[in-house]
Amino acid sequence: MKSYRKELWFEVPRRRALLNITAQVEAALRESGMREGLCLVNAMHISASVFVNDDEGGLHRDFEAWLEKLAPEKPHAQYRHNDTGEDNADAHLKRTIMGREVVVAVTEGKLDFGPWEQIFYGEFDGMRKKRVLVKIIGE
Amino acid sequence: MKSYRKELWFEVPRRRALLNITAQVEAALRESGMREGLCLVNAMHISASVFVNDDEGGLHRDFEAWLEKLAPEKPHAQYRHNDTGEDNADAHLKRTIMGREVVVAVTEGKLDFGPWEQIFYGEFDGMRKKRVLVKIIGE
């Protein structure tokens, strides 16, 4: 069994955004030389997400509106977490809905995806440098 | 380390349904001959889900009502994704809540489950053939 580790860094210039990181994960997989195994991709921050969905702009606007409905950012004072001086309680909740991580099968040296599967980094408290971990185990 | 891969195909004759696929995943595990490892089961489509919960009909009706409350199908025009000619934006949101994948431990040749854990395929945009991936790595 071999293992491979890489950090991907992002600095999103606004509070919230969804970034397609599939190409970066594929590049990490090629670099690893792995042919068969499992690839874990996870946000290393608790106000961000890694998830699989569709790369369609309309859907991304739907995600933004929907997350704001289920876990609104404002008023900041509605959240006890924000009593600590933070203003990002909503980001912790949004990330919970979207998920921390995905585990993707590696088959014949490729991410074993269905036709529309793409990996996204979901930033919910941006404007600073944050990391995603790619860890692959296999052969 | 060994690896094993199998696709499970489903064609649900209505828009939404929850199917217990535990027996099919167990059959794949037996076929793999794996004794110890990890078993990834994921929807290969972004409007469907794989999740672990209880095989109880009342609970499944609760899931249907609850998902319709959190991410209603209609009116279709409430979603920007549906401006593309699709009508399944709600399916992408419902699958997000229910999750894309589960990772199950394999111990002594069996899915290492608690007493009530069962694996379900959650279809949220059916009436066509769709796939689930089973990938097992271990020994």
Place this chain on the structure above:
Amino acid sequence: MKSYRKELWFEVPRRRALLNITAQVEAALRESGMREGLCLVNAMHISASVFVNDDEGGLHRDFEAWLEKLAPEKPHAQYRHNDTGEDNADAHLKRTIMGREVVVAVTEGKLDFGPWEQIFYGEFDGMRKKRVLVKIIGE
């Protein structure tokens, strides 16, 4: 490839609570002797959760209020699952939002976490003994 398995038991003296179990998972990892691999941590019960977030009391109160808004416990009669004599349908829904499992990378013998990542057991139907599974594969 090596594998390691451990059950962690909890008996929460109230219906709902979030417990930081990071130290117990780290102890299991040390006991395993594993240096590189993947560590699966999952609830073995379908009315409980394992998730990664922040160990901050205000945020935990926000989670409680938010989950009660999205999937309220009462009235019990609003859920068909509770027609079976159960009263825990809401716990199944809450656990769905919070997630069944986390997969954590193991790197140089440690849980490969970002600065604030901690593992929690989310109990949504307590006052009885319940289990979490830790399964590590690697070398």
